[in-house]
Amino acid sequence: xxxxxxxxxxxxDPAQTFPLWPPLTSGCPVTSTAELAFPVEVDxxxxxxxxxxxxxxxxxxxxxxxxxxxxxxxxxxxEGGTPLLEVDGVFVKDESRNPTWSxxxxxxxxxVSAAVGAGAxxxxxxxxxxxxxxxxxxxxxxxxxxxxxxxxxxxxxxxxFLRAYGAKVLSVPAEGRWPLMRQIxxxxxxxxVSNLTVTHTGHPFGPEGYKSMAYELHDQLGRAPAxxxxxxxxxxxxxxxxxxxxxxxxxxIAQSAPRLYSCESAVNAPLARAFTDxxxxxxxxxxxxxxxxxxxxxxxxxxxxxxxxxSGGAALTLTDDELVAARRRLAGQGLWAExxxxxxxxxxRQLGEEFDGPVVCVSTSSGFKDMxxxxxxxxxxxxxxxxxxxxxx
Numbered sequence: 001x002x003x004x005x006x007x008x009x010x011x012x013d014p015a016q017t018f019p020l021w022p023p024l025t026s027g028c029p030v031t032s033t034a035e036l037a038f039p040v041e042v043d044x045x046x047x048x049x050x051x052x053x054x055x056x057x058x059x060x061x062x063x064x065x066x067x068x069x070x071x072x073x074x075x076x077x078x079e080g081g082t083p084l085l086e087v088d089g090v091f092v093k094d095e096s097r098n099p100t101w102s103x104x105x106x107x108x109x110x111x112v113s114a115a116v117g118a119g120a121x122x123x124x125x126x127x128x129x130x131x132x133x134x135x136x137x138x139x140x141x142x143x144x145x146x147x148x149x150x151x152x153x154x155x156x157x158x159x160x161f162l163r164a165y166g167a168k169v170l171s172v173p174a175e176g177r178w179p180l181m182r183q184i185x186x187x188x189x190x191x192x193v194s195n196l197t198v199t200h201t202g203h204p205f206g207p208e209g210y211k212s213m214a215y216e217l218h219d220q221l222g223r224a225p226a227x228x229x230x231x232x233x234x235x236x237x238x239x240x241x242x243x244x245x246x247x248x249x250x251x252x253i254a255q256s257a258p259r260l261y262s263c264e265s266a267v268n269a270p271l272a273r274a275f276t277d278x279x280x281x282x283x284x285x286x287x288x289x290x291x292x293x294x295x296x297x298x299x300x301x302x303x304x305x306x307x308x309x310x311s312g313g314a315a316l317t318l319t320d321d322e323l324v325a326a327r328r329r330l331a332g333q334g335l336w337a338e339x340x341x342x343x344x345x346x347x348x349r350q351l352g353e354e355f356d357g358p359v360v361c362v363s364t365s366s367g368f369k370d371m372x373x374x375x376x377x378x379x380x381x382x383x384x385x386x387x388x389x390x391x392x393x
Contacts, residue, residue, distance in 0.1 A: 001052070003071045004044045008204055011302055012038030012280075020070075023114045025185075025192050027201035036280055037197035038302055040204045041243070042070055046251065054253055057219055062109060062212040068247065069212070070205045072109065073116035074142040079105035080212050084220045087333045090348055090359040091225070093217065094335060100161075102365035103210070103237060104134035108193065110209035112138040115191035122146060124190040126177040128154035129294050130365050135193050136167035147184060149177045153288070157374050174286075199281035200234045200301030207303065210240025214248065217360055224254040226357030227313075231343035231364050232262035233295040235271055235304025241362075242307035258360075260313040262304060263347035265292040265323070265340075270300035272315035275308050291320045294340035294369065316347040325349075327367070336367035 008024055010016035012031030018024060018040065027037035049067055056064050061076040063069075077099035084091050095103035112135065115123045122145030125135040132148040139146035146167040150159065151174060162169050172180060184190050195202045218224055224245055230238045238260060248254035262271050267290035274282035286298030308315060323339050326346035330337045344361035367373065381387045 001050065001066045003069060004046070004048055004067045005042050005070045006045050007043045008040040009043045010038060010040050011306060017043065022118055023204050025196055025203055027197045032197070035198060037199045037201045038280070039201035042205060042208050044068055046247075049251065054251075056215075062106060062209065065212050065215050069208050070110055070114065071117055072113045074109060074113040074138055076109060077105065077137060077141055079109050080216065082216070084217070084360070085333070085335070087330065087335075087345070087361075090345070090361055091221070092330065092335065092345065093213065093360055093362045095213075095362065095364050096335075096337065096341070096366040100130075100134045100137045101368060102130040102134060103213070103362070104130045104365075105138070106209040106212055107131075107203075107206045107236065107240075108134040108138040108209070110205045111135070111191075111193040111203045112142050112144065114203065114205045115139075115144060115193065116142050118191055120144070120189060120191035122188070122190045123193050124149070124181050124184045125192070125194045126181050127194060129158050129369050131194060132167070132169075133158065133161045133165070136162050136165040139167070140165040145190070147190065149181055153293075155369065155371050155373060158369055195234065199283065199299050200297075200303075202234060202236050202301070207236050207240035207243060210237050211244030211247070213237075213362070214241045214244025218245070218248055218254055221358050221360075223357070224248065224256050225258045225360045226355040227259045227261065227359045229261045229263055229316075229344040229347040229359070229361045231295050231340055231362060232264050232271060232304065233297045233340075234301055235262060235307065237362070237364070238262050239303035239307045242311055246310070257311065260307050260311040261347050261351065262308060262313070262315045263343035264315070264317050265290045265295055265343070266317035266319050267292075268296055268298060269315070269317045270297055271304040271308075272317050274300045274305055275315040280305060291371065292318075292323055292340040292343065293371065294338060294365070295343060314351075316350060318343055318346045318350060322346045322350060330363065331367075335363060337363045338365045338367050338369045341365045341367075
C-alpha cells in the first residue's frame, strides 16, 4: 500500500491548504501570529482508500496503516501492536512495549521519515526523555545524525539511553533550548522533530503516527471505546487519537468515536487552562517539581482544545499523590509505568464516571524513565531465615 497523503491543512483555518512537502515545522504561515501559532495537519485522498484498509488486523509495524499515514521513508523498529490489558474493569493500552519503551516511537517513525523525505542530514529534538530517546533511535536506524537538547535535571539513566544510540546530547537551560534548536535548523539544515513555535504546534506529521493507536484500539476491542484517558503534555497524542477515531467514524468503519480526557499534572496544566478559558492555547509560568516531569509543560497548543471540544471530553488535572497511587496499582498488576504514564488511570479514577462501553487508559512509557531509577543502593543483610521473616513483616 502507498500513502494517500496529499497536502497539509491549517487547523487555524481549514480552508488554508499547502503542499505536502516540505513539512511546515513552524506551523501555519497564514493564521499564526507572534503570540499564537496554529498547527497544520496532513490531509488525505480518502476517496481512494482501498477496501483492504478496512480489513487490516495485524502487521509488523504501523506501516500496515500506510494509506492514511504520511510516506514512511525511514526503516521501522517494530513500533505499534502494543497489548491491551484489563485492570480494574478498564483497559490499559501499554505503550511501554514499543521499541524504545514509549508511545513516542509511533511519532518518530513518521517524523524521522519526514527528515529522510526532506533530504536532511540529521534531526534535532528538544527533550528530556522519551521523545529524545525515540528520535535518537529512529535517526540511528535511518542513518541520520541526531542532536538532542536535553536538561541536566533529566534522569541519568535516560541520558545514558540517549547516548547509546550515538546521539549528540547537550544539556542546556530550558529557556535556551528552542532558540538553539532554531540555529541548528538554520545553520546545519537538520530537521526539527519537536516544537519550534511560541505556542505548541510540534511537527505537522507527528500526530499522524499516533493515529495508529486509535486504529489498533478499534481492532482490539472490535469497536471504538466509549472513553479514552490520555496522559497529556503538549496534546499531540490526544489529538492523534482523536483524528484516528474521527476518521474511522467518518469512513463508516466505526459506529462512534470516544470521548477523550486529557490527564495533566495539576502543577502546570496549560491545556486545562486553555480549555476552561475558551482560548486556543495558554502560556503559563512553568513550575518544576512534579514527579510527572515527562508531561510537564508551560504552554499548550490548539490541537488539544480541538480534541477535547470535538470529542465532548474534558480536561482533568491530577496531583502527584493521585499519580503515584495509580502507578502503584499498575505495578500491582505487573505493569511498570512511569509516574507520568499513570496519568490515564489516575484520571479515570478521579472522574469516577460510568460509561456505556469499554474504557481505555493509555499508559505511555516504562518506569525506567522515572527520576531516581537505578540510584538506590540495596542494603546487604544476612542470608538467614530471620532476614526472610523481616522481609515479610
